[in-house]
Amino acid sequence: MTISLILPMTAFALAASISPGPVNLVCLSSGTRYPLAKGLTFVTGATLGFILLFVTIGLGLYSVLTVVPGFNAFLRWAGVAFLLYLSVQLFRDDGRLPEGETRKAPGFMTGAIMQWLNPKAWLASASGIGAYTSGHDL
Numbered sequence: 001m002t003i004s005l006i007l008p009m010t011a012f013a014l015a016a017s018i019s020p021g022p023v024n025l026v027c028l029s030s031g032t033r034y035p036l037a038k039g040l041t042f043v044t045g046a047t048l049g050f051i052l053l054f055v056t057i058g059l060g061l062y063s064v065l066t067v068v069p070g071f072n073a074f075l076r077w078a079g080v081a082f083l084l085y086l087s088v089q090l091f092r093d094d095g096r097l098p099e100g101e102t103r104k105a106p107g108f109m110t111g112a113i114m115q116w117l118n119p120k121a122w123l124a125s126a127s128g129i130g131a132y133t134s135g136h137d138l
Helices: 003-018 022-033 036-067 071-092 108-117 119-132
Strands: none
Touching: 003 119, 022 036, 022 108, 022 119, 036 071, 036 108, 036 119, 071 119
């Protein structure tokens, strides 16, 4: 990796990590409802879960894309559709948090598993790997 890629990769990672998505919404909700330590437990699980997802996709996605040529276009359009769906949901939301609910704070494993079930995490991982690597980077 060259030094000239660090700034674009950092900007991509920042944009992917702060854009709205299910894990970010749970982080925000946890931060407003529970003590800091409980929220950080969830965030740590989500962070490590994303790293594991990213590495897994990085090690295997190129092979899948060479075997199934139309899969790249499918991923691209599925990502566009998902981001449009998220945009509509954010537009329709009134921003109110329910009051009076007493639930258990989401934990470490919840954060890690949510990343694996999160289409935005898959899209960000696949996009980042596709944009900043080639099939010869092993």
